[in-house]
Amino acid sequence: MFQNVENSVVHGILTQTGLFEGTISTPTEEFHIEPVNRYFNQSTTQEPTFHSIIYRLNDVTDPSQGVSCASQQLHQKKLLQEGGFEQSGRRRAKRWLLQAEAKLPYDDGMFFPNGTRRPFMSSFDISQQQIDEILEVDNRTHVDASALIFKNVFKRATIDPKKTTCMLYLQADHQFFQKYGTEEACIEVMTRHVQRVNAIYRNTDFNQDGKKDNITFMVKRIKVHTLEALKDPTYRFPNNYGVEKFLELFS
Structure with a gap:
């Protein structure tokens, strides 16, 4: 075949x-x-x-196609239960991708003739900017990458082009464990996700120099929380959370 x-x-x-x-x-x-x-x-x-x-x-027919994000629905429901929506004017996010950035489209075609995948964006060069620990957003409904301003509050970040591998510490909560049944199955699923991410990042030209940047991720540690974790008072993920809350718990 x-x-x-x-x-x-x-x-x-x-x-x-x-x-x-x-x-x-x-x-x-x-x-x-x-x-x-x-x-x-x-x-x-x-x-x-x-x-x-x-x-x-x-x-494959995706039954969720055209349906709004369940995590966002959960987040909005929680805000209503807490007495209304919080103001989104001066929200602080530590090293989080802005939603608009995450949805930047790619050029037509999955790969260029030389096998390089390149995000569709302006000539804004993030490697020349001073990157900050905290990014403040003022009521943005559309984000132009070239308009983002990075302030140097703590220290200037340096980019070493030779360091292209990011070490990962992956955790699976008790609900992930409940879905797949065993720790081994959870580890197998997470490993496959990392493989798929590597297939995309390795072939993407992030710095726009016309070459693949060979950015990869390597799993350094995996922790699977079983149902026994619910008995632990220090367990931080006993409930259902939206993406934003999960990021907050891990920050």
């Missing part, structure tokens, strides 16, 4: 049960391979005669 397909890429892991789980990307298609027990109820009387399934990404 994929024999002699040029420019195809495989990302995946071997699970605890010895099965391959991952993706196969070709220039025109993307295929996912997953264990079959993820889609069959354990209580079914008849066991499937196969251990894995493979499907095309284009064949």
Whole structure:
């Protein structure tokens, strides 16, 4: 099926049960391979005669397509319960991506002819700016990257072009554990997410010099909080949280 397909890429892991789980990307298609027990109820009387399934990404129907962000809905509901929406005028965020920045579109086509992926943005060079610990936002509904002002409050940040790997400490809360059932399954899923992120960042030209920047992420430590964590009074994630609250808890 994929024999002699040029420019195809495989990302995946071997699970605890010895099965391959991952993706196969070709220039025109993307295929996912997953264990079959993820889609069959354990209580079914008849066991499937196969251990894995493979499907095309284009064949997947996303039931949440067109639905607003559940995290944002949860955040708004909590604000209403606390007595109204807080003013968003002078909100402080520590090293958070502005929502508008995160949605910067990419140039047409996933990759350029030389295999480089480049974000569509102005000639603003962030490497020449003084980066601050705190960024203040004044009622912004649209953010132009070239208009952002970084103030040097603590110390000037230096950028070493040779340092392109970011070490990660990943944590899974008890609900993530509850969804996947075992610590091993949680680790496998998070590892695959990092692989997918690396596939994007490694081929992206962030500094606009026409070359891939080879930015990668490496997992240094993983912590999976099981249901036993709910008995720990120091556990910080016992409830449902929106993205903003999670960032606050980790900051």
